[in-house]
Amino acid sequence: MKITLAKIKEHNPCIDGWEQILAAQGPDLDREWPLVEAFDSNGLEHVLWALRCLPEHSRLWRKYAVWCVMQVDHLLPDQRSMDALDIAWSHSDCWATDAELAAARDAAWAAAEAASSDARDAARAAALASASDAAWAAAEAARYAAWAAAGAARDAAKAAASAAASDARDAARAAWVSANDAARAAQKDKLIQILSAGEWVQEDGR
Numbered sequence: 741m742k743i744t745l746a747k748i749k750e751h752n753p754c755i756d757g758w759e760q761i762l763a764a765q766g767p768d769l770d771r772e773w774p775l776v777e778a779f780d781s782n783g784l785e786h787v788l789w790a791l792r793c794l795p796e797h798s799r800l801w802r803k804y805a806v807w808c809v810m811q812v813d814h815l816l817p818d819q820r821s822m823d824a825l826d827i828a829w830s831h832s833d834c835w836a837t838d839a840e841l842a843a844a845r846d847a848a849w850a851a852a853e854a855a856s857s858d859a860r861d862a863a864r865a866a867a868l869a870s871a872s873d874a875a876w877a878a879a880e881a882a883r884y885a886a887w888a889a890a891g892a893a894r895d896a897a898k899a900a901a902s903a904a905a906s907d908a909r910d911a912a913r914a915a916w917v918s919a920n921d922a923a924r925a926a927q928k929d930k931l932i933q934i935l936s937a938g939e940w941v942q943e944d945g946r
Contacts, residue, residue: 741938742772747793757786776935784928788893802832803940805892808927812899824848897923 745762746769753761764781765773775794778787791801806829813822827844830836900923933941 741775741935743775744772745769751793757782776932799832800934808893808896812896820847893927
């Protein structure tokens with residue numbers, strides 16, 4: 741799966757990310773190179789951001805969004821969120837209608853909004869937010885799919901990290917950092933797999 745610096749520049753990247761990738765890949769803006777190489781110079785957030793530069797692969801970004809959320813699906817207390825994930829996945833394969841997706845998306849957002857009032861359960865609130873991101877990725881135009889995939893990845897990692905925290909302040913912080921890092925590492929590995937293969941690689945389940 742290849743990209744050019746010109747495509748990245750068209751989307752107004754942040755200064756730090758642009759300088760890093762330019763130093764690694766420049767100066768020919770029109771030369772194609774594998775996007776997976778961006779991990780040699782840039783972090784996961786920058787590569788997630790760059791997915792928007794390849795809207796022709798929005799179906800993959802939508803699947804990636806759902807996959808990220810499924811890593812914390814045990815934290816989803818509301819069946820509406822699980823239903824939204826199933827329909828978002830089906831929609832990416834043209835097995836669910838736009839109307840079915842819209843209804844599932846609205847229900848997932850309603851579940852997330854209801855949970856946001858209970859700040860005591862940060863893990864579940866973050867998981868619900870990640871499900872809403874995945875539904876948004878599937879529902880919106882291709883140019884927004886990558887943005888929502890990045891949001892789903894972020895919120896899923898936050899959910900995993902929050903769930904790992906304990907009551908003791910120092911232990912909670914250490915658990916949060918460890919779980920967040922583990923979630924982001926898994927997300928990075930999955931994205932590298934997708935970018936290297938140029939297609940969705942089926943594993944157990946999804």
